[in-house]
Amino acid sequence: MRKYLVVIMMVITSMSFSQDIHFSQIQESPLWLNPANAGFMNGYLRAVANYRNQWGAMGNAFQTMAISVDAATLKSTKRKAYLGIGLFVFNDKAGTAKIGSTQAQLHLNAILKTGKKSKLGGAIYVGVNQNTANYAALTFGNQYNGKDIDQTIGSGELATYSSFITSDVGAGINYEFTSANVDMLRDDIFSIKVGGAVHHLNQPLQQFSSGSSYRLPMRFVGNVQVRIDIKETKLAILPSLIYLRQATANEITIGTHIRYRLKNPTKVTGYNSETGLNVGVYYRVGDAIIPQVNFDMGKYAIGLAYDLNISKYKQVSKYQGGFEIYLKFMSLDDALFKRKREHGL
Numbered sequence: 359m360r361k362y363l364v365v366i367m368m369v370i371t372s373m374s375f376s377q378d379i380h381f382s383q384i385q386e387s388p389l390w391l392n393p394a395n396a397g398f399m400n401g402y403l404r405a406v407a408n409y410r411n412q413w414g415a416m417g418n419a420f421q422t423m424a425i426s427v428d429a430a431t432l433k434s435t436k437r438k439a440y441l442g443i444g445l446f447v448f449n450d451k452a453g454t455a456k457i458g459s460t461q462a463q464l465h466l467n468a469i470l471k472t473g474k475k476s477k478l479g480g481a482i483y484v485g486v487n488q489n490t491a492n493y494a495a496l497t498f499g500n501q502y503n504g505k506d507i508d509q510t511i512g513s514g515e516l517a518t519y520s521s522f523i524t525s526d527v528g529a530g531i532n533y534e535f536t537s538a539n540v541d542m543l544r545d546d547i548f549s550i551k552v553g554g555a556v557h558h559l560n561q562p563l564q565q566f567s568s569g570s571s572y573r574l575p576m577r578f579v580g581n582v583q584v585r586i587d588i589k590e591t592k593l594a595i596l597p598s599l600i601y602l603r604q605a606t607a608n609e610i611t612i613g614t615h616i617r618y619r620l621k622n623p624t625k626v627t628g629y630n631s632e633t634g635l636n637v638g639v640y641y642r643v644g645d646a647i648i649p650q651v652n653f654d655m656g657k658y659a660i661g662l663a664y665d666l667n668i669s670k671y672k673q674v675s676k677y678q679g680g681f682e683i684y685l686k687f688m689s690l691d692d693a694l695f696k697r698k699r700e701h702g703l
Contacts, residue, residue, distance in 0.1 A: 378557070378577055379422045379450045379459075381410055382640070382648045382663045384600050384611060385583060386684045389426040389446040389465055391600070392555040392579060393481035394530035396465040397430035397442020403689040404428050412665070412680035420680075424448035428465065442467030442479065456495070461487040461526065476535045485526040487562070524562035530555030530579070539589075546587040547594075555579040575605035592619040596636065613640030615650065623656070631656020631690055645669045646679045659686040 381387045387408050388395035405427045412420040428444030444465035451458035463485035470478045498513040536549040557577040564572045583598040597614035615638030623632040633655050640648040647668060652661030665679025 378604060379424070379448055380412070381408060381422070381424075382611075382642070382646075382665055382680065382682050383408070383650060383652075383661055383684055384581075385598055386652075386659075386661055386686065387424060387426070389428060389444050389463070389483075390424065390448070391581060392530040392532060392553045393444070393463075393465040393483040393528055394467050394479040394532035394553055394555065395442075396428040396444030396467040396481055397440070398467060398469060398477070398479045398532050398534070399428075399430065399688070401688045401690045402430055402433070404686070405688075406684060406686045408682070408684045410680055410682045420450070420452040422448065422450045430469070438471045440469050442469055442481070444483075446483075446485075457491040459487055459489045461485050463526065463528075472533075475537055476533070479532040480529075481531070482529045483527070485528075486523065487526055488521065488523050489564070489566075490521045522565040524564070524574075525560065526557075526562055527559045528555060528557040529559060546589050547585055548587065549585045551581075551583045553579075553581050577602065577604040593617065594619070594634075596638070609645075610643040611640055611648075612643070613648070613650075614638055615652075617654075636661075648679075652684075657688055657690060659688075660684070661686075 379390070381390060384391055386406060388398075388404075388406065406425070408422070408424040410420070410422040412422070424447065426444060426446045428442060430440060430442055432440040434440070442465070444463075444467070446463040446465065447461070449458065449460045463483045465481055465483040467479050467481035472478050496513075497507045497509060500511070500513060503511065530553060532551060532553040534549060534551040536547065538545040538547045555578075557579070558574050559576060561573040561576060564570060564574055566572070578601075580601040581598065582600075583596075585594060585596050587594045594617040595614055596617055598612070600609075600611045602609040602611075615636040617634045617636045619632060619634045621633045633653075636650075636652045636654060638650045640650060642648060642665075645667065646665040648663055648665050650661065650663040652659055661684045663682040665682075667679035
């Protein structure tokens with residue numbers, strides 16, 4: 359009975375919060391957030407690996423793994439436009455039946471320098487998704503023998519689910535303005551990035567069983583990210599606001615990191631990058647408080663987050679919303695001559 363209830367609750371919860379995978383360190387899963395993030399960075403190459411384990415107190419938790427690689431190509435002072443390309447692959451599984459999906463997406467982003475301090479990106483992605491499940495692993499109430507579930511007793515249920523493959527299409531847009539007081543020691547930066555995206559434009563048919571007519575709803579995304587360096591200190595404020603909507607499900611996540619600069623970069627050669635420790639708290643409205651910490655070593659970064667579930671669901675989750683970790687590598691354009699060449703600063 360317990361296994362049956364767990365599966366039902368997981369399915370209901372998944373439907374309630376949309377069918378897409380989910381991350382709390384949203385700003386560190388750039389291609390999941392917006393295809394216009396492909397190559398839209400102060401660097402040349404970025405690779406990010408994400409792992410999330412959600413609602414472990416229930417057993418058979420949601421487990422999500424993702425890898426993204428993106429690059430900025432054709433950058434040149436002679437060109438006002440260049441191309442961002444990206445590859446995003448993820449796998450998500452949940453419940454006793456291991457209901458899950460595996461998807462691969464190719465992202466293309468056209469990036470235009472609209473000024474010395476601003477740029478605009480417009481992107482599309484195309485993807486292929488495989489959905490799987492093992493309904494034979496489910497147990498039902500009529501297998502209860504008075505003491506526990508006996509899997510040798512036939513359930514009498516007919517599992518009609520089969521694996522299926524769908525295509526997926528999405529689009530997004532980004533605008534960023536960056537102002538920097540440049541000197542030989544370090545820069546004081548102010549930047550703001552505003553973006554929006556629509557995922558599942560083709561609303562792929564979800565063939566959970568023969569005759570199924572359910573289509574995956576479009577997911578709408580809006581986000582604002584800001585960096586404010588506090589002059590003559592080692593501190594910076596990194597607030598962000600992210601809005602998600604899919605069918606009747608809405609999500610707002612708001613919060614900030616406080617960044618403490620541990621080491622200045624070597625500006626001329628770029629041999630050493632700036633390093634910093636970022637500590638923050640985010641609030642997913644009506645659902646969870648999310649403390650986060652990440653160590654940014656310039657080209658490399660690692661971050662941890664944990665959802666403290668505070669909604670009514672805490673009666674089941676026991677406040678254990680989910681653990682998350684990411685690892686990141688980025689080839690930066692942090693040497694002074696590179697910044698002048700690429701950004702006109």
